[in-house]
Amino acid sequence: MSRLPTIVHLDADAFFVSCELSLKPELRGTKCAVGGRERGIISSASYEARACGVYTPMPTKQALKVCPDLILLPHTAGIYGSISRKVFDLCETITPHVQRNSIDEGYLDIGPCGFKTIEETERRVRALQKRIWDELQIPTSFGIASNKLVSAIASKARKPRGFTIVIPGEEGAFLAPLKINVIPGVGKVTEVHLQQQGIRYVKDLFELTETKLKELFGNGWLDMLAMARGEDDRVVHTEHEDAKSYSTQETFGHDISDFAEIERIAKRMVDELMPKIREDGKRVKTMTVKVRYPGMENSTAGKSLNEASDLEAPFYPLLSQLLKAAWTKKRPLRLVSVRFSSVEEKGAQLEMFTQTDEKKRRLAAVLDKLNAGGRNSIVSHGHQLRGERD
Structure with a gap:
């Protein structure tokens, strides 16, 4: 060693809160959180807000009850x-x-x-x-x-x-006095079970007999002891895995039943994700739409293009089809999400209209640069003109 x-x-x-505060430094030191108002959830909370009982993922409505002066910050795209x-x-x-x-x-x-x-x-x-x-x-x-x-x-x-x-x-010696939940795989349910067995700290594991360890952890008891001793032979992988998907979602402030409004929101999600795909030098082939009803029931539908793309336009026509396929129950929706998968390296273009697509791609790259940092200073599609995300 x-x-x-x-x-x-x-x-x-x-x-997420730190990113937002980098844009709004005047809010440093306040009780603030990133999340949607009313029907959303808290995705990140400042440590001042956490001290008041706000945590992730807590429903925003509950967060406002435990911390009435909580400052809610909307997500800044990109x-x-x-x-x-x-x-x-x-x-x-x-x-x-x-x-x-x-x-x-x-x-x-x-x-x-x-x-x-x-x-x-x-x-x-x-x-x-x-x-x-x-x-x-x-x-x-x-x-x-x-x-x-x-x-x-x-x-x-x-x-x-x-x-x-x-x-x-x-x-x-470093791990011994720490709570048992610092060991990977010991979640809340396991922690409660171990506490009932008198195991609250990492050091408590070494007081157990082999029989008891096998009873608690089965065939993984030796691995558990190795982790408790701080043993790990995993290496740092310098080439991180390429993204296998890109996704975003929106929980509405109130249930929505207007198809045109839902479609507009979904198109805006495509606009949010595609610049990231281009920046990563990727193309995507499959788009999946998920809808959620007020009772938390989900439904999804997906479809693939013939050729992968990093442009918004080829995916717009699919949205209407996928929304209709997923939204089978004629009830208002609580949430909609868009996910791109079947990720490919950009590589060489094989489409028939290569030059046309490259012109669109160059224009998109210019718009991405102008809109960088979430400022959305340039509107390039009609569906971007109405409404704001919470």
Whole structure:
């Protein structure tokens, strides 16, 4: 085992709220949350709001009851993915070995960087943490350890703006006093069951007999003990998996039964997703529409193009068909979502009208740039002229 910890876990603090506050810094320090009013859910809450009992995913209506002065912030289209990419781009200024695990967390392998001391390691990673704040106004927490498991637990130990280093050889001592739910796979139900067995902390596992461990965890009991000791041999994957789908959804402030309005909202979702697809250098072939009724019952319908595309226009005609196919019950809707899948690399165009599509693509790229950051300064389609998302 290395003398120095070489695996870093980055975890952005209250990421969606932090992104919104980067646009509205005057709201820092307030009780605020990102989510839809009335019929939506809270997707991210500031730590001030969390102290009042607001959590994710809590229905907005309930959040406003536990925190009447909660400031609700609507989602800003396009900003989260853009800021996430900038965060990880900054990580790659330290090391090329960066795994983008999700939009708001990932791993860095700093082993090849040749840091000589724990002090140098801390100084360089703290400088990264500061740079992410200075340039993007995104607060982050970092954990540094000998492996992925312990670094991920360490990054969450002192949030927000946490910074925790676990020296190699001290993994077990670090984990021992922590609550059992820090172990991956121990969710709320499992935690309650283990508490009933007198197991509240990681260290309690080592008081159990082999028979009891097998009774509680079956064939996975050895893996459980290994995690409790802080053992993990997973490596940092520098080539993160390509997106397998792109999706967005909207929960309405009130149930909607107007087909034209639902179709307009769905087209707006296509407009929101397609710039991200183009930016990633991808094309998509399949579109799926999901609707949800007031009783939380869902229905879906999907269809594929003959050729994958990164333009909005080929998918617009499908929306009406898919909405009618999914919306089989003549009842108002609570939610609609659009998802693109069958993702392909952009590659060479094989369509008959290549030049025409390339002209459209160049125009789309210009509009994407003008609309970057959620400003929506340029309206390119008629369905964008009416209404605002909550």
